[in-house]
Amino acid sequence: MKKDLAAVAAVLLLAGVGAAAAxxxxxxxxxxxxxxxxxxxxPLASVKVPGVELNVGTALPDTVELHEVPNVKYRYTVVDDRTVIVDPSTRKIVKIIQ
Known part of the structure; x- marks a missing residue:
């Protein structure tokens, strides 16, 4: 029984790692x-977003306007004088370029 639990735990752990990598x-x-x-x-004017740390993976609130880049699925905006690339479907920052 302990081996079964260990195997299940290992599978769940690996599934979590796969999901994080995805x-x-x-x-x-x-x-x-x-x-x-x-x-x-x-260029865009910088906006302030109180209480939000600019990190990859941080979701921006709906109040922040995202701007299109032609022929690219991502959007961009400038927060606290830093240009960030955002996935519009999740509003999460995927890259900070400045």
Whole structure:
């Protein structure tokens, strides 16, 4: 019985690791270049978001407007003078580029 519990625990642990890895977002270098060039040409005013730490994985509130980058699924905005790339479906920061 203990072996069964250990096996179940191991499977659950590995499933959790797989789920965490699936959340990692990889922006291809060419996509990142397109985003950086567009952001440079289309500067935005910085906004303040009290109580939100700017980290990859942090979800931005609905009050923060996200701006489109043509031909890229991600959006961008500037918070506390830092440009962040956001997944619009989750509103989570996937990359901080400045």
């Amino acid at each position: 959340e990692d977002v990889v922006i291809q270098p060419e996509q990142e270049t397109v985003i950086k060039e567009y952001v440079h040409k289309q």
